[in-house]
Amino acid sequence: MWRNALNKAQTRVDGSPAQRVCILGSTGSIGTQTLDVVRLYPDRLKVDALTAMSNVEKLAEQIREFMPRVAVIGDEACRRHLVDLIGDLPVEVLVGEEGICKVAADDEVDTVVASVVGFAGLPAVLAALDAGKRVALANKETLVVAGELVTQTLERNGGVILPVDSEHSAIFQCLVGEDGQQIEELILTASGGPFRTRPASTFADITLKEALDHPNWSMGAKITVDSASMMNKGLEVIEAHWLFGIPADRIRVLVHPQSIIHSMVSFSDGSTKAQLGVPDMKVPIQYALTFPDRWPAPHPRIDWATTSALEFEAPDSERFPSLGLAYEALRRGGTAPAVLNAANEEAVALFLQEEIRFIDIPELIDRCLTATARVDATSESLSIEALVEADQSARRYVRERAANIGTHTPVAD
Numbered sequence: 001m002w003r004n005a006l007n008k009a010q011t012r013v014d015g016s017p018a019q020r021v022c023i024l025g026s027t028g029s030i031g032t033q034t035l036d037v038v039r040l041y042p043d044r045l046k047v048d049a050l051t052a053m054s055n056v057e058k059l060a061e062q063i064r065e066f067m068p069r070v071a072v073i074g075d076e077a078c079r080r081h082l083v084d085l086i087g088d089l090p091v092e093v094l095v096g097e098e099g100i101c102k103v104a105a106d107d108e109v110d111t112v113v114a115s116v117v118g119f120a121g122l123p124a125v126l127a128a129l130d131a132g133k134r135v136a137l138a139n140k141e142t143l144v145v146a147g148e149l150v151t152q153t154l155e156r157n158g159g160v161i162l163p164v165d166s167e168h169s170a171i172f173q174c175l176v177g178e179d180g181q182q183i184e185e186l187i188l189t190a191s192g193g194p195f196r197t198r199p200a201s202t203f204a205d206i207t208l209k210e211a212l213d214h215p216n217w218s219m220g221a222k223i224t225v226d227s228a229s230m231m232n233k234g235l236e237v238i239e240a241h242w243l244f245g246i247p248a249d250r251i252r253v254l255v256h257p258q259s260i261i262h263s264m265v266s267f268s269d270g271s272t273k274a275q276l277g278v279p280d281m282k283v284p285i286q287y288a289l290t291f292p293d294r295w296p297a298p299h300p301r302i303d304w305a306t307t308s309a310l311e312f313e314a315p316d317s318e319r320f321p322s323l324g325l326a327y328e329a330l331r332r333g334g335t336a337p338a339v340l341n342a343a344n345e346e347a348v349a350l351f352l353q354e355e356i357r358f359i360d361i362p363e364l365i366d367r368c369l370t371a372t373a374r375v376d377a378t379s380e381s382l383s384i385e386a387l388v389e390a391d392q393s394a395r396r397y398v399r400e401r402a403a404n405i406g407t408h409t410p411v412a413d
Contacts, residue, residue: 019289020108020109020110021034021038021045022104022106022112022113022128023047024051024116025053025115025121026051026059029281030113030281031050034113035062037282040286040295041295044295045289048068049068049071049072049103051099053074053116054074056081056085057085059073059082060082063091064089067089067091070092070093071093072094072095073093074096075096100124104124104127104131105130105133106131109133110133111134112133112136113289115164117141117220117222119342119345121139121141126150126153126384129154129161132159133160134160135161135162137161137165140236141341143242144235144340146338146387147238147337149382151242162287162291166283167189167263168236169262169275169284169287170261171188171263171264172243173287174263174274175265178273183244183250183268185252185265186251186265187253187264187272188233188237188240188252188253189254189261189262190230190253191227191256192257193230194214195210200316203359206359208351221352222348225348225352228358229320229361231344233326234327237251237253238330238337248330254313254314255315256310256311259279260302260307276302280299280300283299286299325340325362328369332373335382335390336374336375338390338394339390339391339393342391342394343365343368343395346394347398348361356402356405360402360405364398364401367397368394368398368401371397372397374390
């Protein structure tokens with residue numbers, strides 16, 4: 001998949017007409033930071049479409065500033081509210097998943113920034129790739145759930161995926177100019193989150209506030225909890241497998257508390273390349289929009305004179321069982337990655353509502369994988385319908401089991 005991007009995304013955007021950008025999930029963390037990048041290059045990047053689920057007021061503000069041709073909101077009630085706020089503007093307003101897929105595949109769009117969180121972002125990404133678009137992918141769940149379908153769509157219709165996740169962008173940058181046959185190992189780095197040194201024996205007492213207090217990154221609530229459990233890194237392992245065609249046993253995770261090295265690639269001659277930078281998502285967002293060029297930008301730089309140490313350690317499986325569950329789902333294949341993702345989304349949502357404990361999240365995911373995943377699924381049977389069914393079954397399982405536990409009661413079948 002990365003070779004596809006290298007071969008097909010080499011058209012330089014400097015000196016060409018403004019690149020027309022569709023931002024899926026424009027009111028979220030990645031979406032708003034993408035608009036920060038657009039502000040730096042008003043003559044080179046033009047916002048053609050913006051989408052959001054329910055944050056009507058913020059979407060209306062963005063529409064007034066960037067004047068897209070079209071906007072999409074989650075449902076009819078939100079659409080009416082949005083029209084009331086921007087009714088004086090010549091902006092078409094569409095609704096729901098159908099509207100999102102329509103703008104993602106629109107002939108007027110050059111690049112789709114896919115930053116809708118979770119399984120909900122999959123249909124629009126597939127629609128964009130079906131239309132041969134350049135997709136800046138920030139939705140890791142798309143490849144976790146449907147890596148095989150995405151790969152088939154790319155081969156069939158010639159779209160391009162450029163990774164936005166800082167770790168995968170780092171690997172992609174390390175691979176530019178390299179022969180994929182010489183890759184020995186991919187090394188994804190992880191900050192370790194807020195609980196890297198916290199005793200595992202105290203995890204039952206972790207509060208929601210503590211889980212949302214990330215030491216290095218500013219992200220949405222769901223992704224922040226995933227970072228605290230290291231499930232985000234597990235999902236990234238699966239994503240890296242599909243992006244770069246590397247098996248699980250050659251994808252390693254290292255905890256790197258400083259978050260300066262975003263990822264590394266080791267090669268067959270013993271060399272290792274690393275991509276380094278200040279923790280700032282605008283850098284990988286911009287690279288995905290401008291590849292193969294690097295446009296000058298005022299993003300923060302590393303002060304090497306004050307960078308005294310770069311530390312690394314292996315992740316602690318007792319503290320972070322979710323990471324091992326992700327490796328297991330990738331090895332099992334079939335619908336297991338889709339089940340893993342859905343179970344995690346549902347369990348994290350329950351934790352954010354303070355209905356279960358932090359330590360219940362991996363417990364529920366583990367039980368759900370055992371109970372609902374189909375490991376005998378073949379390439380032919382892994383249709384979008386089969387994945388939707390696996391997703392829904394996993395969510396039902398987690399909700400039903402969670403209903404039988406209290407915030408201080410162990411999970412039980």
